[in-house]
Structure formats: C-alpha cells, structure tokens
Amino acid sequence: MTIPPGTERDDIQKAYATDEQLALRQAIHELYSVPRTNFPEWVLTRMEWKGTERVLDLGSGQGLYFPEIRKRIPRGTLIAGDLSLGMMRKARKTYHNTKAINLNALRLPFGKKAFDVVLANHVLFHLPDVDQALSEIKRILRPTGVLVAATNSLFTMPELDQLMRRSLSLLGAKNVDAPSVVANFSLEDGARILGRHFFAVARYDLPGAFVFGTAKPALDYVNSMRSLREATLPKGITWDDFINVLGDQFQRIVDHFGELVFTKLSGVMIATDAGGFINDYVNRIIIKRRK
Secondary structure, eight states, X not given: OOOXXXXXXXXXXXXXXXXXXXXXXXXXXXXXXXXXOOHHHXXXXXXXXXXXXXXXXXXXXXXXXXXXXXXXXXXXXXEEEESOHHHHHHHHHHOTXXXXXXXXXXXXXXXXXXXXXXXXXTOGGGOSOHHHHHHHHHHHEEEEEEEEEEEEOTTSSHHHHHHHHHHHHHTTOOSOOOOOSOTTSOHHHHHXXXXXXXXXXXXXXXXXXXXXXXXXXHHHHHHTTHHXXXXXXXXXXXXXXXXXXXXXXXXXXXXXXXXXXXXXEEEEEEEESSSGGGHHHHHHHHHHHHO
C-alpha cells in the first residue's frame, strides 16, 4: 500500500482541488494533538527574521501559514502559490492583502534571486521531481536566502499503520506494506536531498501524539485522505469495506483502553548557502580568506 514517489498525479490533484479535506485534517490536528502546538508558529520560529523579507509560500494551500508569516514580516512581502486553483481562490477570499497565484513548483514564474525565504511545507513529497523543484527554489533564492521545508517522518503514526495493515489482512490481502505519502521527501532523507542543493541544512523534530476519546475523529482523519490512498488498496478491496473494518478496530481499542493513541513525528528542515543559522560562519570564512 506504499504510494510510489511522484505517482497518482490525478489523485493528488483531486485531493487538493479544494481545501475541504485538508482543512478537516488540520482541524483534527488542532483538536486532538498532545501537546497542543501551533505548528506554523513552531516552524517559523526555527529561524530568525528581520521583518523585511520577501517570502514565497510554495504550496500554500488555503493559507495556513499566512497569519504567522505576516507577524514576522511587517515591512516585507508575502506571495503565495499553489497548483490548486481551488486552494488559491480560497486563499484570495480569506486573505485579501496576500497575492496568491496558481503555479507549478517545477517551473516557477519568477526571476533569479527574487526571494529571501521560500516556504515549502508538507508539499515536496507530493512532487514528481523533488530535485527539479529544489533547483527552481535555489534559482529564485537570494545568495543568503533560506528554504523552510516541513515534512513528516516515515515512521509517524506507526499504530495507525499497523491497524491499517491488520484491516487489509482481515479483508484477505497478503504482504501489505505500511502506507507512506512522504516517501519522496521525509524527515529521514530530507536533509540528504537538500544537501545536494544547499551548503547547510538543519533539521528540527517535533514529537507528539493524537489522543482520541472516540473512534469517529480518527476515522474522519483517514477518510480525509481517501483521494490519496484509495487507488493503492489491494485489488478486490473497496474503500468502504476497508473503512468499515478499520473503524471496528478503532472502536475495539477505544472500548478496551478508553482512548485511541497515534504517536506522531513531524519536523522542519532549514536549508541555505550563506544565510540563516550559517550566516555568521560564512562571514567568518570570508573575512579569514581576505586576511
């Protein structure tokens, strides 16, 4: 049931045609995560801001990061971009003062050295060619520019993976792999991939958990990813049958333990050639070479 990197493009575009399912997942994260964390705030505080940056929020969706970005660039500029027209319409409707454009991350419509910061949060693993996207990001970043790229661990929510595999086994599937939508760019391999394009990369992890007192929100979370996962089900198994069996597994755990817990691991990587956390070091090297 693993989703190969860059495949099922129609399913990915369908999943993000509107903000409905993404907004549902974000709401579930806000309501049921322990500890409670403002994830966009946590991500953006991993780097220092001057307040004048020109920022591109790539794959911005409906604008989850906009409020926190705005707080940090009172004299700066924010441009948002996403492949989904539906997402961009929602962003424009909600945030009138933000320029939101439809774009393709593999062919960015900007000149060289146009931005101080590019955000690419929970988006790179969806792309068919991550290296091409990173080359484009590198092209539009200024020499001291910074890329901020949040993603999940390959091993996030192992309890959910196990229950999904068990549900498929109960339906007769054989040799079922754990599902992974981040195989193309995860916490485990993201630094290595970024290292092909940037001089320095720093990784920050944020462990946590989902704690559900009832089965319904956990099942809603899985159902919200139907467009991404349905095509990967083994032949002969329908989504409805899978969800019915999975829901029964969830309910049995809640009945026995009083709660359903999925441990999570997300994080962010900061990449740059000469800015951000590496700026002082680079400047010292330059000064030393001039002596």
